[in-house]
Amino acid sequence: MVVRIITFSRNIFLPLTTVCHNRCGYCSFRTPVREGCVLPPGTILETVRQGAILGCTEALFTFGERPGLEPGFNTHLARYGYRDILDYCFHMAEKTIELGLLPHTNAGVLTYEEMKRLAEVNASMGLMLETTARIKAHENSPGKDPAVRIEMIENAGRLRIPFTTGILLGIGETVRDREESLTVIRDIHRRYGHIQEVIIQNFCPKEGTPMARHAPVDSGEMCGAIRMAREILPPDIAIQAPPNLADVASLVPCGIDDLGGISPLTVDYVNPEHQWPQIEELQRQLGNCRLVERLCIYPRFIEKGWYSPRLKPLINRLHQQVQERSKIREEG
Numbered sequence: 001m002v003v004r005i006i007t008f009s010r011n012i013f014l015p016l017t018t019v020c021h022n023r024c025g026y027c028s029f030r031t032p033v034r035e036g037c038v039l040p041p042g043t044i045l046e047t048v049r050q051g052a053i054l055g056c057t058e059a060l061f062t063f064g065e066r067p068g069l070e071p072g073f074n075t076h077l078a079r080y081g082y083r084d085i086l087d088y089c090f091h092m093a094e095k096t097i098e099l100g101l102l103p104h105t106n107a108g109v110l111t112y113e114e115m116k117r118l119a120e121v122n123a124s125m126g127l128m129l130e131t132t133a134r135i136k137a138h139e140n141s142p143g144k145d146p147a148v149r150i151e152m153i154e155n156a157g158r159l160r161i162p163f164t165t166g167i168l169l170g171i172g173e174t175v176r177d178r179e180e181s182l183t184v185i186r187d188i189h190r191r192y193g194h195i196q197e198v199i200i201q202n203f204c205p206k207e208g209t210p211m212a213r214h215a216p217v218d219s220g221e222m223c224g225a226i227r228m229a230r231e232i233l234p235p236d237i238a239i240q241a242p243p244n245l246a247d248v249a250s251l252v253p254c255g256i257d258d259l260g261g262i263s264p265l266t267v268d269y270v271n272p273e274h275q276w277p278q279i280e281e282l283q284r285q286l287g288n289c290r291l292v293e294r295l296c297i298y299p300r301f302i303e304k305g306w307y308s309p310r311l312k313p314l315i316n317r318l319h320q321q322v323q324e325r326s327k328i329r330e331e332g
């Protein structure tokens with residue numbers, strides 16, 4: 001019998017700020033500028049230390065896009081001695097590497113130069129394409145212009161940054177739009193070969209948002225989108241579904257082969273009402289599939305040397321560590 005392998009990364013989630021210049025119709029993550037809107041350095045570094053003790057290998061830096069464009073935000077950031085959120089991200093990523101975790105940053109839309117700089121201290125980076133369609137949910141979100149996001153994903157390819165992207169289902173796009181979004185991702189990957197994984201994420205309605213009364217995506221629709229992704233995308237791209245938002249056991253036959261980051265320590269700040277199942281529980285749900293731990297940079301990109309020289313000793317050490325852990329799990 002062929003054993004299906006499903007990969008995951010053991011991570012911590014660090015929302016540097018919830019302030020964002022966009023106004024997406026489904027978002028409950030974003031907050032206005034207010035007291036406590038920047039995660040303090042002490043909290044970040046303590047979380048990284050605890051994550052390292054728990055065996056985490058990835059620090060996911062996810063935060064609102066261009067928060068500095070929101071009036072008053074930079075005053076809050078200045079308290080910690082930074083003038084720009086990306087300087088803060090860079091410095092916290094440097095500290096995270098010293099403490100033994102690999103940063104993966106998803107900061108929304110970045111320029112070529114900004115990505116080039118952050119790539120020095122990130123093993124991988126990400127940006128959800130979400131959709132190539134122009135939808136109502138994005139009408140007040142300049143960063144969700146599909147052309148802008150496609151350009152960033154292309155720039156990541158030019159910079160040889162191992163990259164995560166994905167589509168968000170149920171936000172007002174059609175099935176045809178999903179097909180087009182996946183085709184665009186495929187075509188970019190054909191040119192640059194840098195896409196590690198594509199997330200197929202289901203919209204979950206949130207109270208207090210303009211889309212609170214919209215229907216969630218059901219498992220049949222999710223399965224259909226995953227099958228479509230498997231058909232369109234080349235086999236070297238993993239297809240990921242988030243195990244805290246969807247019944248992943250039922251989605252394995254549809255074609256998923258990755259679960260993304262799972263944290264033993266932090267919540268999913270974008271969907272805090274949906275707890276991550278823990279690894280043993282997932283293994284139980286997935287039955288005969290084998291859960292295999294990976295880093296945020298996939299093995300083939302480690303082999304190709306697609307990372308900053310500053311990360312080399314840590315990538316080598318953690319790569320060995322997850323391989324040993326997987327072996328112990330397999331034997332156990």
Ligand code: SF4
Pocket residue numbers: 020021022023024027028029030063064065108141143
């Ligand atoms: S870009 Fe992200 S954080 Fe900003 S409003 Fe949209 S979903 Fe929320």
